[in-house]
Amino acid sequence: MVTLDKDLASIQEVRDLLSAAKSAQQILAKMSQEQIDQICEAMATAAYEAREKLAKMASDETGFGIWQDKVVKNSFASKFVWNYIKDMKTVGILNEDSEKKVIDVAVPVGVVAGLIPSTNPTSTVIYKALIAIKTGNAIVFSPHPNALNAILETIKIISEAAEKAGCPKGAISCMVKPTMQGTAELMKHDYTSLILATGGSAMVKAAYSSGTPAIGVGPGNGPAYIEKSADIPLAVKRIMDSKTFDNGTICASEQSIIVETSNKAAVIAELKKQGAYFLSPSESAQLEKYIMRPNGSMNPQIVGKSVQAIAQLTSLSVPKNARVLIAEETKVGHKVPYSREKLAPILAFYTVENWEEACALSMDILHHEGAGHTMMIHSQNDTIIRAFGLKKPVSRVLVNTPGALGGIGATTNMAPALTLGCGAVGGSSTSDNISPENLFNIRRIAYGVRELEDLREEPSASNNSSSINEEQLVDTIVERILAKLQ
Structure with missing residues (x-):
């Protein structure tokens, strides 16, 4: 009975978080690129300043890794990622081709579900929150239970900084009662537009089988x-x-x-x-x-x-x-x-x-x-x-x-990312290092440049040539017959 109550409480929590995220995302979607970038810069700065504190929390709570290296990962996820994406166009008109008469417009996907592993908990939260907000999306996190406190503290730090910079409340949130049933609700709910799944194979497979579009990564080897x-x-x-x-x-x-x-x-x-x-x-x-x-x-x-x-x-x-x-x-x-x-x-x-x-x-x-x-x-x-x-x-x-x-793009010039797509051969929807460009759709405004008449096929040159040759042949035969009669 206690387990059932916990599951029901987790499911209800997810529904509440998604409802708030949906409302917040509708506000984000109306913001300018400049407003979005101000929010993201505040998030990146706050995360960077807390990089050591969060690294120690993650190491102490999970028992995984080396806290000094986790400081590097937090720095990478905040400062390094932000420097890469800060000048990226992700809101409104992305490109206007006056010659081809096509305009590309960025459209946020909506509410993103962010699944967080225990191996890289704080850095993955920072990175996923940054690329989600950068594209005008809200994000709701499902934390690994073994790293819950470190994840919650990370979200507290970046969400407070984001809200001070103008981000609507509820745009960055996290389950505090994580259960398998609650996470399943997060992935399958109608308000969830996309899943960013980083974790074990079972979790990634669950994301892809949820019925919600998902970007997941398989195991490395x-x-x-x-x-x-x-x-x-x-x-x-x-x-x-x-x-x-x-x-x-x-x-x-x-x-x-x-x-x-x-x-x-x-x-x-x-x-x-x-x-x-x-x-x-x-x-x-x-x-x-x-x-x-x-x-x-x-x-x-x-x-x-x-x-x-x-x-x-x-x-x-x-x-x-x-x-x-x-x-x-x-x-x-x-x-x-x-x-x-x-x-x-x-x-x-x-x-x-x-x-x-x-x-x-x-x-x-x-x-x-x-x-x-x-x-x-x-x-x-x-x-x-x-x-x-x-x-x-x-x-x-x-x-x-x-x-x-x-x-992850730290010592190469690939997109800096803590979610690495594995392509079709790895059961993933993309082979990219996941960046903001994976978190918006493109609406194309395309002007007409041809009419139906332009699409109709004209008689081919070979057919015209054939027709001319036949007419010439008939004329030649007639001329010969007339010459003999004379």
């Missing part, structure tokens, strides 16, 4: 190929930077390393030099038991944990200065834990003979898990880089850059 022409010390540094950043909680981070026989020894030596610990076969088998749960899902006990915490959990004895755990692997599959996504400082290590084998292996890994997401290649050979880019079933092929930071 990016392999990193160190091709023989690569700068090995720099490639290893980038992989280590990425895999240790916030203890591997960004889904674009590397999950496996692929090397060639010719550079294997050099890569292993460099990995060890930079703090990687290679597990023995028995240690590898010991850790393997903790990576996945019996139902095949990732074990939350290792997510975002340090090497030392994982070693303690699994009764492994590893050096105190170890930064990443690496297990040599030869197999790929759903029942091969090292070949799957591991949001922790754990990597699989594969060896191939050449780049063609690396190409096939990376595709095998991705087709088992992570299709549509991200992969990395470290190489100085443009021919091989392009071959990978043309063939891989991913939306992002990152070249000579850390996966976690390159995928």
Whole structure:
């Protein structure tokens, strides 16, 4: 009975939040670009100023990651994202083509449902709220219960700043009684126009099956190929930077390393030099038991944990200065834990003979898990880089850059985002790094430039030519007959 009451209370809360968001969005939709931008700038500034406080709250509440790295993520989600989108046209007339006589007008989608994971809770809230308000949309958040307090505090800070800058109350809100039933109501309600789903596979599938348009992301499982022409010390540094950043909680981070026989020894030596610990076969088998749960899902006990915490959990004895755990692997599959996504400082290590084998292996890994997401290649050979880019079933092929930071657009020039589309191959509605441009529709005002008569087909030149030739032939025959008669 208590559970039922909680579910009913959560559902009612969602309905109330959506009603307020609907009213607020109607006000937002009438605002100018300048008014919207003033609100967004206030939100970004407030979030940036609270970046350290929110990072510590998220780390303390979830037990995931490193708070200092979460400060970087909060800075990225506020300051970095705002600098990218601040001059973007998202309200009113976007473009007017006087020659083609077509005018593009931005139309907000309405109320957005924002699903927030526990791995990147505060930064994802900041980012999603910014791109929603920037496009004249309201947003209602469904928080992960394990990060509820940090998420609520983030929303409090940015919504208060937004309202002081002129944003209508209710445009940014969050469930405080999160339940599965309440979230289902949020996704399926008529007032919800679009779902931005960031979370586990089950949540993303629920979003797509809700009947409401959705932008969701699947799991990442990016392999990193160190091709023989690569700068090995720099490639290893980038992989280590990425895999240790916030203890591997960004889904674009590397999950496996692929090397060639010719550079294997050099890569292993460099990995060890930079703090990687290679597990023995028995240690590898010991850790393997903790990576996945019996139902095949990732074990939350290792997510975002340090090497030392994982070693303690699994009764492994590893050096105190170890930064990443690496297990040599030869197999790929759903029942091969090292070949799957591991949001922790754990990597699989594969060896191939050449780049063609690396190409096939990376595709095998991705087709088992992570299709549509991200992969990395470290190489100085443009021919091989392009071959990978043309063939891989991913939306992002990152070249000579850390996966976690390159995928979200921090160390590359892709759109900065904490929701990364996986395209059709990954079961997603888009392959984009989600930006404001994904959160409005375009109304086109198009002037007529042709009449019906202009569309009717004229007799073709070949038909005219044929007709002329036949007439000439008849005239010739008549002339010959008349000549004979004379």
